[in-house]
Amino acid sequence: MAEPSPKSLQAGANPAGKFFPRGNSSMVYTISAEQLPSEIERSLAAQPRSWYAVYTASNREKRVEHYLRLKGVDVFLPLYSITKRWRNRTTVKVELPLFRGYLFVRIASTERVRVLEAPAVVSIVGNGREPLALPDNEIDTLRKELGLRQVDPFPYLKVGQRARIRSGALAGLEGVIVRKDERLQVVVSIDAIMRSFAVHVHADEVELCPGR
Numbered sequence: 001m002a003e004p005s006p007k008s009l010q011a012g013a014n015p016a017g018k019f020f021p022r023g024n025s026s027m028v029y030t031i032s033a034e035q036l037p038s039e040i041e042r043s044l045a046a047q048p049r050s051w052y053a054v055y056t057a058s059n060r061e062k063r064v065e066h067y068l069r070l071k072g073v074d075v076f077l078p079l080y081s082i083t084k085r086w087r088n089r090t091t092v093k094v095e096l097p098l099f100r101g102y103l104f105v106r107i108a109s110t111e112r113v114r115v116l117e118a119p120a121v122v123s124i125v126g127n128g129r130e131p132l133a134l135p136d137n138e139i140d141t142l143r144k145e146l147g148l149r150q151v152d153p154f155p156y157l158k159v160g161q162r163a164r165i166r167s168g169a170l171a172g173l174e175g176v177i178v179r180k181d182e183r184l185q186v187v188v189s190i191d192a193i194m195r196s197f198a199v200h201v202h203a204d205e206v207e208l209c210p211g212r
Helices: 039-046 061-070 109-116 136-148
Strands: 050-056 074-076 079-085 091-097 102-107 121-124 151-154 162-165 174-180 183-190 195-200 206-208
Touching: 050 061, 050 136, 061 074, 061 102, 074 136, 079 151, 102 109, 109 121, 151 183, 174 195
Parallel strands: none
Antiparallel strands: 050 102, 050 121, 074 102, 079 091, 151 195, 162 174, 162 206, 174 183, 183 195
């Protein structure tokens, strides 16, 4: 059966996915269903997103990160490097999660189920009633610049002399000054997950926080 011509149709008719403009124009536009975003996709795109900490099963952080990334979730798994020596005396650099059992996702409130359904995800960290959003600037800084400095896991700290990193990739982050192996470090804590990490710094890169 021959396809009807635009002239034989009323203005605005739309047979078989065809769109015919009003007026005398003879232009014909073809729009497939796949090109039209669904109402759900448009709704999700318009919703505000925040960073949340996700608690995972032991030693499953990388698997969860991979799964969520395949599902289109904005996910961040901080890593640090160590050098291991095998029995044959060869050495290899290994990347491990900076915060054991945790990673971060940037999602809208309606996307929480997508995260909780992921294998090996235990929970989204919250205050007992609802998930607790983390400061965007803190996570964004870690996500963008963490690879530029040496970092190590560190026991969680909340008291002590506080200082602010004033220059370099992590400028603006605050933490506790410690010394390890004759090297100066600033221990930065993320209170929501009760985890800390130590950033190696030089003395001229930090300043004491006033009133602390």
